[in-house]
Amino acid sequence: MKKYIKLSVILAVFITFISCDDKIDVDVPEAEPRLVIEASLDWEKGTSGNNQTIKISTSTPYFQTTLNTSVIGASVKVTNNNSNAVFNFTDQNDGTYTINNFIPVLNDSYTLEVIHNGETYTATENLLPVSPINAVTQSLEGGFDDEVLDVSIFFDDPVNEDNYYMFRIKEESDLFASLEAQSDEFTNGNEQEEFFEKGRDDENELEEFNPGDIVNIKLYGISQRYYNYISLLSEQYDSAGNPFASIPAEIKGNCVNVTDESNYAFGYFRVTEFDQVDYTFQ
Known part of the structure; x- marks a missing residue:
């Protein structure tokens, strides 16, 4: 009798797993092209x-x-x-x-x-306008992980001006560039520093920066409105997949x-x- 019960339970579980593979069609509303x-x-x-x-x-x-x-x-x-x-x-x-x-x-x-x-x-x-890049350095200590190489960009911020910047950083092998926005609200008139690193991946060391990697770094002078725009885009992109993040807005x-x-x-x-x-x- 116990054998029959065990067999019934196994069959029920097996059928449940099979049913999970059923295709479900969901109608997604589509907006008019813009x-x-x-x-x-x-x-x-x-x-x-x-x-x-x-x-x-x-x-x-x-x-x-x-x-x-x-x-x-x-x-x-x-x-x-x-x-x-x-x-x-x-x-x-x-x-x-x-x-x-x-x-x-x-x-x-x-x-x-x-x-x-x-x-x-x-x-x-x-x-x-934008200030020229003074120097670019690498380090194991400037970022969040002291076992991963990071790159830092240095430039001078003009005195007594409200300035906004965008950084575009792209490694040769990457499909997409990384964008970062920065203001001089708390560092006006001083030398500015922005660092960037890739997260460590123990299964794939190519995901982080390694000796011999080449990165292209661009520094843009942007308006406050564009700074707000790109900051919102970056915030929504970075929070993708986070169940506690706010709902993305247009x-x-x-x-x-x-x-x-x-x-x-x-x-x-x-x-x-x-x-x-x-x-x-x-």
Whole structure:
């Protein structure tokens, strides 16, 4: 009798595990596509900054990965609000719009205008300067883990100014870069330091920095509004998978649809100066 009971229990457990593999279809509501404007006019120190590219596409359903969302046929221009110089971008018929005679001027205001499907989108930003990178060093002591290499970036912050910065750090072998935003609220006028390290992975040492690894480091001077924007994006990205984190919210950039305010665009128009350096770990 006991054998029959044990066998029944085993069969019940086995059937339960099988039933867990049943496919469940869930209807996920899909929002209407919105325009996505990736307009980062970045001027590297020591260059002319004449060549710039703006990318325009549309948003896609969450699980859609094969749809071509490139937007062609749009009208794209940028105006210097101080000199009234107009820079018209050329449609490359692949979702990118380019120019080779853009003239960046520090501290000038620029306005982007995109016209698509009879609707006009605009955004305005100032081209802010950035201090050059003084030095880049490596250490086992500057980060959170004293067994993992980290990299530190040093630069001088101007005195008596409110400044905001963005760091873009990308190892050669990585698919995506890491972004960090920083303000000088508590360190105004002093030499600034920002460090970055990768978490230790005992199963895969390639996940952390190792001697011979090459990283590209970029330092941008950004506006306070863009600082707030990128900080929110980073916060939501870093808290992904955390059951105690706040519910992610839709983050709007500075691109406004002046024809139909409710049909706003995703993305951000920024105009920045940046300095960069490639560093090889020893």
